[in-house]
Amino acid sequence: MNFALFNTPSYLTLTEKQPKPLQMEETNVFRQSENTPDLLENFYLPFGGKLNPNNRWVQLAKFVLWDKAEEKYFETLGSPIVGQKAYPVRVALGSLLIKERLGLSYWETTLQIMENSYLQYVLGYDGYVDEEPFHPSLLTHFRARLGAEILAEINDWMVQEGLKSEQEAAVKAKEEAPEDHDDDDPEGG
Template identity: 50%
Template structure:
């Protein structure tokens, strides 16, 4: 049985580290986790479950897909993927755990189930989503930069007009040589 997650962990500050400190927001796994539209994957993942099924609750799509992505991205075996996740708080954040835990979040044998459940093309789709999100982010940054440049250009135009008015005013105050004023 699969239960949709209402609120995927999205704030790096909410991730609890028992040994103190906070995760670095600029870490590649933190940035990547924030870039991925987990809800899109969850919609696809939830469809692969029966509505009424007795048994253990399924792992979230973020855990399943996140683990598969880590495995592919780092070129690891199933067993090594789970070991890396167990040892690394950034990878635990990436798969959606609310806090660091020293115990493995799942057995390595579940990686096979994750692959079967999510399908062969899911990592390719995930990569496409990441590329689209990155392009969207870059367009937003470029748009903000253009807005800032437009504001700067208008400020420069105002200064030019003020300078021209001052110059014209100063020219009017000048008298030709030999004139009596």
């Protein structure tokens, strides 16, 4: 699996209430993400079911160090009181991840996010929402706000998390493999 986020150029329980699109708080420009370890388990799907934990987007989202990325993102915002409301880092970074991984235009990226519950999961939604997440032009602002250096650093974190996961899986597979005690004669005699 390719864990890299960016090609670095020189840069669902069914509930009665459907989830609402991500909303900005009234008091601050930026709202820190809530710790969401159960997001996958509780993600709302309007037709029932659950997200598949083995889906490539669910797996990829595991490799993003969202808390660390949020710290870097928050540093770029300036005043937490003055200015336009900022989207959460999962929306900003997640949408850039989706755009780059799929090689989409800004417009097509927002449409794909609107149509795909797995992509909405990457963005931190708590359920499927059938509406465009933001205006496509905001992707330009997300990229500019995060900047090439922060995106490269996040990319490196993702690669390291992916490699660590692969190493852990290899050790686990080796520990679970049956032992071969017959190493005396290759023909079994």
